[in-house]
Amino acid sequence: MLGALRDWIAEKFPAWIFLGGLLSVWQLVVAQEWVAAYLLPSPTQIFTTTFTLWPEIWAATLSTAYSICWGLGFSILIGVSLALLFFAIPLVRRAVLPFCIFFQTVPIIAIAPLLVIWFGFGDPTVRASAFIVSLFPILANTLTGLQETDPQLRELYRLYRPSPWQLIVKLQLPSALPYMLTGIRISAGLAVIGAIVGEFIAGGGIGSLIDAARTQQRVDLVFSGVLMSSVLALSLVFAIELLSRLLLQGRPYLRKV
Amino acid sequence: MLGALRDWIAEKFPAWIFLGGLLSVWQLVVAQEWVAAYLLPSPTQIFTTTFTLWPEIWAATLSTAYSICWGLGFSILIGVSLALLFFAIPLVRRAVLPFCIFFQTVPIIAIAPLLVIWFGFGDPTVRASAFIVSLFPILANTLTGLQETDPQLRELYRLYRPSPWQLIVKLQLPSALPYMLTGIRISAGLAVIGAIVGEFIAGGGIGSLIDAARTQQRVDLVFSGVLMSSVLALSLVFAIELLSRLLLQGRPYLRKV
Amino acid sequence: AKPLVLALNWKPEPQFGGFYAAQEAGYFRKNKLDIEITEGGSGTPTIQMLLAGRVDYAIVSGDEVIIAHARGGDIVALFATYQVSPQGIMTHASRGFESIEDVVHGDGVLLWQSGLPYSQFFRMKYAPLKVTTAPYLGGIGNFRNDAKLSQQCFVTSEPLEAEAVGLKVKTFLVAESGYNPYTTVLVTRRARLEKSPDEVKRMVGAVRAGWKDYLSDAVPTNRVMGDLNKAMSAETFSASAAAQHSLIQTTAETELGSMTQERWQTLADQLLAIDVIPKPVKVDTLFANF
Amino acid sequence: MSAIDVTALSKRFSASEAPVVQNLTFTLEEGQCLCLLGPSGCGKTTLLRLLMGLEKVSEGDITLSPGLIEHMSYVFQEPRLVPWRSCLENVLLPLELTRSNSAGQRDRATALLQQLGLGERLGHFPSELSGGMQMRVALARALVTEPRIILLDEPFAALDERSRFRMQDLLLSFKAELGLQYVFVTHSIAEAVYLGDRILMMDAQGGQRDWRAIDFPARGQALKMTAEFNGIVESYSRLFTDMEIALVENGGRV
Amino acid sequence: MSAIDVTALSKRFSASEAPVVQNLTFTLEEGQCLCLLGPSGCGKTTLLRLLMGLEKVSEGDITLSPGLIEHMSYVFQEPRLVPWRSCLENVLLPLELTRSNSAGQRDRATALLQQLGLGERLGHFPSELSGGMQMRVALARALVTEPRIILLDEPFAALDERSRFRMQDLLLSFKAELGLQYVFVTHSIAEAVYLGDRILMMDAQGGQRDWRAIDFPARGQALKMTAEFNGIVESYSRLFTDMEIALVENGGRV
Ligand SMILES: Nc1ncnc2c1ncn2[C@@H]1O[C@H](COP(=O)(O)OP(=O)(O)OP(=O)(O)O)[C@@H](O)[C@H]1O
Numbered sequence A, B: 001m002l003g004a005l006r007d008w009i010a011e012k013f014p015a016w017i018f019l020g021g022l023l024s025v026w027q028l029v030v031a032q033e034w035v036a037a038y039l040l041p042s043p044t045q046i047f048t049t050t051f052t053l054w055p056e057i058w059a060a061t062l063s064t065a066y067s068i069c070w071g072l073g074f075s076i077l078i079g080v081s082l083a084l085l086f087f088a089i090p091l092v093r094r095a096v097l098p099f100c101i102f103f104q105t106v107p108i109i110a111i112a113p114l115l116v117i118w119f120g121f122g123d124p125t126v127r128a129s130a131f132i133v134s135l136f137p138i139l140a141n142t143l144t145g146l147q148e149t150d151p152q153l154r155e156l157y158r159l160y161r162p163s164p165w166q167l168i169v170k171l172q173l174p175s176a177l178p179y180m181l182t183g184i185r186i187s188a189g190l191a192v193i194g195a196i197v198g199e200f201i202a203g204g205g206i207g208s209l210i211d212a213a214r215t216q217q218r219v220d221l222v223f224s225g226v227l228m229s230s231v232l233a234l235s236l237v238f239a240i241e242l243l244s245r246l247l248l249q250g251r252p253y254l255r256k257v
Numbered sequence C: 001a002k003p004l005v006l007a008l009n010w011k012p013e014p015q016f017g018g019f020y021a022a023q024e025a026g027y028f029r030k031n032k033l034d035i036e037i038t039e040g041g042s043g044t045p046t047i048q049m050l051l052a053g054r055v056d057y058a059i060v061s062g063d064e065v066i067i068a069h070a071r072g073g074d075i076v077a078l079f080a081t082y083q084v085s086p087q088g089i090m091t092h093a094s095r096g097f098e099s100i101e102d103v104v105h106g107d108g109v110l111l112w113q114s115g116l117p118y119s120q121f122f123r124m125k126y127a128p129l130k131v132t133t134a135p136y137l138g139g140i141g142n143f144r145n146d147a148k149l150s151q152q153c154f155v156t157s158e159p160l161e162a163e164a165v166g167l168k169v170k171t172f173l174v175a176e177s178g179y180n181p182y183t184t185v186l187v188t189r190r191a192r193l194e195k196s197p198d199e200v201k202r203m204v205g206a207v208r209a210g211w212k213d214y215l216s217d218a219v220p221t222n223r224v225m226g227d228l229n230k231a232m233s234a235e236t237f238s239a240s241a242a243a244q245h246s247l248i249q250t251t252a253e254t255e256l257g258s259m260t261q262e263r264w265q266t267l268a269d270q271l272l273a274i275d276v277i278p279k280p281v282k283v284d285t286l287f288a289n290f
Numbered sequence D, E: 001m002s003a004i005d006v007t008a009l010s011k012r013f014s015a016s017e018a019p020v021v022q023n024l025t026f027t028l029e030e031g032q033c034l035c036l037l038g039p040s041g042c043g044k045t046t047l048l049r050l051l052m053g054l055e056k057v058s059e060g061d062i063t064l065s066p067g068l069i070e071h072m073s074y075v076f077q078e079p080r081l082v083p084w085r086s087c088l089e090n091v092l093l094p095l096e097l098t099r100s101n102s103a104g105q106r107d108r109a110t111a112l113l114q115q116l117g118l119g120e121r122l123g124h125f126p127s128e129l130s131g132g133m134q135m136r137v138a139l140a141r142a143l144v145t146e147p148r149i150i151l152l153d154e155p156f157a158a159l160d161e162r163s164r165f166r167m168q169d170l171l172l173s174f175k176a177e178l179g180l181q182y183v184f185v186t187h188s189i190a191e192a193v194y195l196g197d198r199i200l201m202m203d204a205q206g207g208q209r210d211w212r213a214i215d216f217p218a219r220g221q222a223l224k225m226t227a228e229f230n231g232i233v234e235s236y237s238r239l240f241t242d243m244e245i246a247l248v249e250n251g252g253r254v
């Protein structure tokens, strides 16, 4: 376990290097005034702002993080369940799947009145927004994964007349795993943006902070918020990755024999 | 080809039935005033509005559709290319991939002034927004698809010392195809939302229409816009589906031997 | 009992100073009211929240009141904070514009929030517009970056920020064009007013007292709001509070926040003329002075 | 009573192509074991799949003795192991799926793998096993449920001669001790003659070329040295040659 | 000059486990063909993969004659066909990948498939072919590039006896006419004796049990009836039995 952690840090090393390079170039671009600081604050300024307002920013981040976990958790739960349902009953899939796309395309801002009225101010609306935005990728990817299950293995399992539940747990979910994990990774990023947009409307968290700062010329604060949201997204993605490594632990998934 | 089209219409039949049911329930809910009409207009009202303002709505839809195609097209191009690059050079993947997640999580509205300054008001910003929002799913899914290529087949191909290009075209892309298509389906929905948000910022198309209608509490018009954007997304998804069927034409992709 | 909710349509800023002052000075409590103020954000639909009964009092703009009526939403305006609409058009002084008409007939870009009634009013009154229009999303980033760009503003906000960063600006009030809706209007549902006119009366009283305090000394309340809204600096708070003073203050004979049927009627007629509302609206019952 | 009754059985995969299995009729009695012979591509696998219910019958009938279907087991022509399960987990799979995964049966699975020479490979994943080992895991997986009848598609093709002989005798011992029946597809005529109470030989068109009862008083590797055994093997060999000549004359497919 | 030179070759997959191939040393001369024999799981496939460069050598050396590596071909133990390519497209794959896809070579691919009895299956997808057919497609794919040496891992295991004999003679004719060399893994001792100029026999531990030159003046199916031929087969059979006895005595792995 500890060894895995060490490997993982080593693996992430190039990303840190790249980050360093990126920040240097950014700093240079702003220092040389190639882009005005009121449009794009320099990294040092962003860090200073973040540091100065840390208590508020941290509280906002926590609140957003909480909503994201809720929204993403529900997306995974509902997304995987729906995918299983659609897979089990193709008629339902053919009838309902197109309407799931609707979920993805409706701008949250357009249905904000409905959301706020159903869920009220604050967290519940934010969670709902994170959920709506992040549902489809998990659903679509899990469904594809289920449909791409090796038909030869399916035939093998069928020989033993498993219950549908067994078929799901012992064959279909394991073999859909790489698809699901990719779907979750995509959804994690979307859940973050969903939560922030939700907070534009319903208040609270990083979204509110960005919204207020945006109209007040506080680009540095806007970018602080953006920074924190990216940190949240990256932490989520890394957490998912670590978790999936622990889950798989050297098992050769989807590797043919 | 014609037969395929007929099959396809038959396959979509359940969706139409479901749509009918959904609309009936919706109509009932509004007619019975379970939800007030100023929050949720009835389907008939939405259709009436759409019909009355058809010239404006149609022009807006065309303009948005155009931006979406641009944005999604670029996403596919850049997403697939990046996935290939990341796959070919793992160091680059480890360094850069985390920052692609940044793209997904930054609220377009927060960087609106930057976008507008770089791309100008109007279509270019809208396209850029559609692109930014829809890049990641294609990238992530294609990359997963490439990584999940059957190692046994990879070994087989390597025997013949193919050029990297041949390996990509003849092995990796075909076997990543189901992943890619799912990624494109997810991205299609996101490109629609990206374009609309872009239009909130830069003007034009359905986005402007929704934005203006929202300020004037024209919920019916807001929903007309939402309706058209969903129609766009569904048309895209269906087009992708038809195209992929034509492309594959009975070839047993990813089916083991 | 649960507190009554007053929904603002934006973050704590001087435009809501009186409401926070009433809370701070305890005027609500003194009037036997338990009020919870909730802040809003981009796209917070306060009027729909009010209509749906999710909140008890809301802050909306004058034109929203008329539009809501035209769409069958029965609300009553109780207290109009801004007697003169603070909406304005901010231009670079270097352009040498003398009036709104110059701006809309000039070249360059004009940023305004799409769908705002006054933009429609301009389109009718000054037709045809020559300026290129684009959506306004807040902030003055684009304004700073482009010397030929004009934008909508609250005269209490953006022009002050622009001057603070050293820009020379010239600002025109939208009201100059003849379109002058009451702004930052306290509203409630008619049902609520009819059920307990007394509570509404106490509410308006507390708000008026709050605004009186705020107009005479904004500093303590600004400090409270500053804690809630870290994005706005203390200087901006006081500058903004000073700038809005004349737009809120009424003459000696009329009380703070009071409204006239005549002005509401003008607004309704204007909105009808520019097709924002489909049918005439009776204005005599749509507001109540206390 | 007959265990398997096949009447005028045909199978075609598409209307436009010639049938793959053509008009087969035979009866396998309770307790008897059947071997299938025939040139590559003649339809042996297809017949086995039809018996197992993995393919739909196009024409004709298959009747199984009542209750038999619940006690059938199948070994595919390729190992078809689950890649993310270890050797032992692969063998345990049928027990998990049929909800009969008792401790005793786990022991049985281990014992079976030991009998098949895989006692040291319990924890290996399929990709770490040799071809012959994979096939033996598949065999263990089919045997672990204690079936009454087992359908085997060239199970020993990837084994060396010695292991193969050992496996043959293992199968015969299961037959003698547990009453296990099997339907066995093989390309080795000697193996078919050694293992089959009945031999069905198919021609290249999927038709029934020969249907014969093989009767030895006792079976054992020594039998393979006897003149009688080799005579039978020889006669089948001649049948193959005849078919080939007929084919070449007709310009037909191989 | 020697084509393949192997010195003290060992391979282990992990440091903790016993080596899979152990201390092999042999030399194959130009023009000679080699057959590999050994119990299931002894390391034959691993040796073949080492020769092809598909596995890294752990200890020892493999030296190929200069330029040979570019003219090597490989047939895996399983067909390993590309599922989305038809039979003919699978055979054309190497030509496409080596950029030598001329019209003449397309014809050659079709001709090869016809020689292998698949003339009517050109457009079928792998999932529509029988096991033996798939293996033959794999064989055609390996031959289509006109290699100088071809490594074959039990290529005929899924074929009936007649087809197998025909394939054996086809291979011999390629050897005689085109100078094709091969390294051939098989479980059939007779096949090894029939096809090999040299036979390498491995023991269960991956070591070198026997290394012998087989010399017949001429080869043809009739050879299999001769006493000399059967004597050699018999001697190998005895070697297998000896190894087994030794194993049982040592309580070793199979
Ligand atoms: N799914 C399918 N679709 C079309 N044709 C098929 C399908 N499966 C098998 N066939 C055809 O049926 C015939 C018989 O195949 P089958 O696998 O039963 O042969 P077999 O006797 O088992 O051969 P082998 O000994 O090579 O395994 C072959 O010609 C094959 O091409």
Ligand SMILES: Nc1ncnc2c1ncn2[C@@H]1O[C@H](COP(=O)(O)OP(=O)(O)OP(=O)(O)O)[C@@H](O)[C@H]1O
Pocket (backbone or CB within 6 Å): D127, D128, D129, D130, D131, D132, D133, D158, D159, D160, E013, E020, E038, E039, E040, E041, E042, E043, E044, E045, E046, E047, E077
């Ligand atoms: N990737 C691997 N990791 C670990 N062990 C392996 C791996 N590949 C093969 N082995 C082991 O190496 C040994 C030899 O395997 P190999 O496939 O070479 O046998 P073989 O002689 O070809 O057997 P068969 O006749 O059954 O095909 C086996 O014990 C097998 O478990």
Ligand SMILES: [Mg+2]
Pocket (backbone or CB within 6 Å): D044, D045, D046, D077, D153, E130, E131, E132
């Ligand atoms: Mg077969």
Ligand SMILES: [Mg+2]
Pocket (backbone or CB within 6 Å): D130, D131, D132, E044, E045, E046, E077, E153
């Ligand atoms: Mg092998």
